[in-house]
Amino acid sequence: MSARLNDSCLLIGFPDYREAAQRLARAAGIPYADALIHHFPDGETRLQLPESLPEYVVLCRTLDHPNSRLVELVLAAATARDLGVKHITLVAPYLCYMRQDKAFHPGEAVSQRIVGTLLSQWIDALITVDSHLHRVHQLKDAVPVDPAINLSATTVMSAFLGEQLDNPFLVGPDEESEQWVAAIARDSDFDYCVARKQRFGDQQVRVSLPKADYRNRHIVLVDDVASTGHTLEAAMLALAYFQPASISVLVTHALFVGDAQERLHRAGVSNIWSTDAIPHSSNALHLDHLLADALDGCRKSSM
Numbered sequence: 001m002s003a004r005l006n007d008s009c010l011l012i013g014f015p016d017y018r019e020a021a022q023r024l025a026r027a028a029g030i031p032y033a034d035a036l037i038h039h040f041p042d043g044e045t046r047l048q049l050p051e052s053l054p055e056y057v058v059l060c061r062t063l064d065h066p067n068s069r070l071v072e073l074v075l076a077a078a079t080a081r082d083l084g085v086k087h088i089t090l091v092a093p094y095l096c097y098m099r100q101d102k103a104f105h106p107g108e109a110v111s112q113r114i115v116g117t118l119l120s121q122w123i124d125a126l127i128t129v130d131s132h133l134h135r136v137h138q139l140k141d142a143v144p145v146d147p148a149i150n151l152s153a154t155t156v157m158s159a160f161l162g163e164q165l166d167n168p169f170l171v172g173p174d175e176e177s178e179q180w181v182a183a184i185a186r187d188s189d190f191d192y193c194v195a196r197k198q199r200f201g202d203q204q205v206r207v208s209l210p211k212a213d214y215r216n217r218h219i220v221l222v223d224d225v226a227s228t229g230h231t232l233e234a235a236m237l238a239l240a241y242f243q244p245a246s247i248s249v250l251v252t253h254a255l256f257v258g259d260a261q262e263r264l265h266r267a268g269v270s271n272i273w274s275t276d277a278i279p280h281s282s283n284a285l286h287l288d289h290l291l292a293d294a295l296d297g298c299r300k301s302s303m
């Protein structure tokens with residue numbers, strides 16, 4: 001990265017994602033500053049940016065706990081514009097509201113399109129990781145900015161798994177996970193298969209496994225996101241019947257709400273691994289270099 005690019009750019013992070021944002025700034029060779037956040041007793045936020053900003057700013061904020069963080073992101077982007085910033089790249093390793101990509105019932109908000117449009121009003125470019133794109137295939141169709149880059153953690157995951165387990169057998173818990181499971185398996189020549197999931201509600205999930213020889217294998221369940229953990233738990237319970245040597249879990253986005261992790265431990269999970277797209281005790285894989293490479297390309301094309 002040339003000195004000119006470094007000097008004319010600043011990466012701004014938020015307290016709840018500071019460590020990963022600072023790692024990214026170091027990997028990308030960009031100076032770092034905090035957005036100062038104060039939460040008032042009534043739930044509102046006061047946000048303050050450095051008063052002197054370069055024309056090119058990277059906002060690094062992952063978007064779990066989306067409702068309050070989206071508002072704070074808009075406060076930050078609007079303030080940056082007021083301070084003269086010409087170009088804002090958002091690095092949001094976890095991009096919220098991507099699963100509601102249609103109205104499943106009459107009158108339902110199509111949150112993906114609504115939140116995507118909101119973001120596009122404030123940012124110029126977007127970098128995210130393993131965004132949940134199902135019926136809408138291109139990130140730019142969900143968040144209309146250019147570029148809208150949807151990276152995948154699969155290369156980082158396959159290198160990681162190769163160091164952890166001897167000849168693992170990857171299982172995707174539902175059809176949508178096939179893209180990630182297949183990519184990791186292809187990279188490292190691992191066996192894989194994909195199960196079928198039926199969801200009856202937030203907490204009710206049934207997973208049916210395809211016929212395969214799971215016995216005595218080191219199984220790794222791979223998914224983009226673990227939210228309530230019911231998808232992974234149902235897959236684990238189905239797999240346990242076949243007496244594998246171990247069952248581990250590897251996800252990009254570790255939401256793990258409520259007692260999700262405890263339930264997986266009760267079901268006998270050997271390892272729970274995740275990337276640092278969302279800060280969590282299971283984080284074992286860093287995405288800084290993956291994100292820094294994308295950011296580098298993105299900045300060179302827009303400066």
Ligand code: R5P
Pocket residue numbers: 174176177202205223224225226227228229230231232
């Ligand atoms: C949905 O298709 C996703 O890929 C995940 O499988 C899902 O979001 C996991 O949700 P939960 O952990 O609540 O079962």
